[in-house]
Amino acid sequence: MRNIPHDNHRFRGSKFILASQTKIQYYQLEVDRVMEALGHPEALVTDESRVVDFLSDFGSPTVANVTTLAKARQRLECDLTSSDLIWQVAERLRQSGQSKV
Secondary structure, eight states: OOOOOOOGGGGTTOOOOOOOOHHHHHTHHHHHHHHHHTTOTTOOOOTTOBGGGGSSGGGOOOHHHHHHHHHHHHHHTSOOOTTSBHHHHHHHHHHTTOOOO
């Protein structure tokens, strides 16, 4: 096993700042449905999270990603693309009257 040096000093004093979750919290029930449909119910989601963030291989059009998107569309009965923000999909679910979990 190769020994990889740690460069911890370059992160010293750096802060992790979480993006806003205002819209995610507002649409929480619908967000939970979207994340379940994408196969990541445990994921941390912010207002900046996109569907592509939860696909493999950075969202490249692999068979797995195409299948994941197709299954999510079917489960949610809602259109979604890899570039959609999660809260936007949740908003569409609420507007269509599909807020039930």
